[in-house]
Structures are given as C-alpha cells and as structure tokens.
Amino acid sequence: MSQGKTVSFSQMKDGTKEDYMLLRELEKPYHALTADRILDELRRQGEASLEGYPITRLDHGLQAATRAERDGADLDWIVGALLHDIGDGLAPQNHDRFSAEVIRPFVRWDVAWVVEHHGIFQMLYYAHHYGWDENARERFRDHPCFDSCAEFCERWDQSSFDPDYDPKPLAHFEPMVREVFARKAYDPEVLREGYVSRLTAA
Incomplete structure (x- = not known):
C-alpha cells in the first residue's frame, strides 16, 4: 500500500x-x-494528582500493581491493578467502566468485570460520608465475580494511597503491559468467559 493512500468514500455505506x-x-x-499509548497515559497520570490525594494517580496504580505482584497474582491481575484507574483522565465520572473497556479485549473476563465494577464496590469505604448507599454493591451479590471484586478493592485498591509505600517503578511493569496488549484482541483463549480466577497465589 502506498504512503498516504485513502479510501474512496465519504460515507461508510459507500465503501467498497x-x-x-x-x-x-x-x-x-x-x-x-x-x-x-497506555504507557504514555500512565506517565501523564504521574505529572499531577487529583486534588487532595497524597500521591499521584500513577503512584496509586503502581502501588496497586505492586501489591498484586507481591501477593502472587498473575499477569492479568497485575496489569488490571495497574490500569484500573487509567480512565481517570478522560472519564472521571465513570472511570471504572472506561478503564475496563481499555483492557477488556486483552485480559480474562473476570479481570475486566472487576475493573468495571470496582467503583461501586469501593463505595463501601466512603459512601456513608456523602449520604449515599455504602452497600450499593450488594446488587451484584450473586455474580460469580463478587468476591473477587471485594478482595481486589480491599487488598489492592483502597489501601494504595500510602506515600510511605515502596512500589516498583513503571519500568518494571512496562514489559507486562506490552505482553498483554500484544495479545490478539478478544481471543477466547485469553478471555476465558465464565472462568473465575484466584487473585492471589495463597
């Protein structure tokens, strides 16, 4: 294909x-x-924090991913933990769903489900301060990934705002990100629809 070649249509329905x-x-x-592009976005998250937090969004993701790795989690969970808030920059009001769509074609379905729903599960820790329903996640009680999401939030997310924690640097996780996003998108052998994996090695 020659450099700069373009399609013949101006309306998709007319394309050949x-x-x-x-x-x-x-x-x-x-x-x-x-x-x-994912790694560039993570670096941008390290340039500034949301007001009020003691660490940057990048540091938060690095802490979560480091905790996951130290718990013996596998590649999908580690990358899911690293990128669970990747949507903060463009979609702060629904960052959990945005982040899930970024990773969904390339990780197991349960990891994507947990990332998609971690926002509502996190409400357990703070919603009552706003007069909201802290138990809103109970609507998902019968979902097979309920316990995984609760554990993800407890072990890796809500605990990862600690300025004294020693996370591994982004360079450590870069090969993992590249491995995951080099996978064939929506490969059934990767997605493993219906399979619920363990978060930790224990």
Whole structure:
C-alpha cells in the first residue's frame, strides 16, 4: 500500500471491499502501538494528582500493581491493578467502566468485570460520608465475580494511597503491559468467559 493512500468514500455505506481491506491494513501499525499509548497515559497520570490525594494517580496504580505482584497474582491481575484507574483522565465520572473497556479485549473476563465494577464496590469505604448507599454493591451479590471484586478493592485498591509505600517503578511493569496488549484482541483463549480466577497465589 502506498504512503498516504485513502479510501474512496465519504460515507461508510459507500465503501467498497477494497476500501475496507485498505483500512484493515493501515490500522495494524496503530493497533501495534496501543501499549505505547497506555504507557504514555500512565506517565501523564504521574505529572499531577487529583486534588487532595497524597500521591499521584500513577503512584496509586503502581502501588496497586505492586501489591498484586507481591501477593502472587498473575499477569492479568497485575496489569488490571495497574490500569484500573487509567480512565481517570478522560472519564472521571465513570472511570471504572472506561478503564475496563481499555483492557477488556486483552485480559480474562473476570479481570475486566472487576475493573468495571470496582467503583461501586469501593463505595463501601466512603459512601456513608456523602449520604449515599455504602452497600450499593450488594446488587451484584450473586455474580460469580463478587468476591473477587471485594478482595481486589480491599487488598489492592483502597489501601494504595500510602506515600510511605515502596512500589516498583513503571519500568518494571512496562514489559507486562506490552505482553498483554500484544495479545490478539478478544481471543477466547485469553478471555476465558465464565472462568473465575484466584487473585492471589495463597
């Protein structure tokens, strides 16, 4: 394909098979750089913190991922912990769902589910201070990932705002991020729909 070649249509419905084959080929290099964009966003999270927190959002993710690794969690859980708040920059009001969509094509379904729902599960710790329902997560009590999400929040998320904790640096996790985002998107052997994994080695 020649440099700068474009499709023939101005409305998608008018596109030909050749147009869409061209787009599929041209998308491959962009898809290959997904991990780079994720890592860049993490670095941006290290440049400034949300007001009031003693650490940056990057430090929070690094603490969560380090705790997961030290607990013996596997690759999917470690990367899920690292990226569980990756959506904060663009979607602060629904960052949990945004973050889940970033990782969903590349990790087990239970990890994506936990990241998607960690926001409502975290309400257990603070919602009563605002007059909200701290037990809102109970609506998911019968879901097979309920206990995983509760454990994720307790062990790795709510505890990771500690300025005295010693997380591993982003460089330590970079190869893990690259490995996960190099996977084939939506590969059933990766997603393992219906399988609920352990968070820790214990």
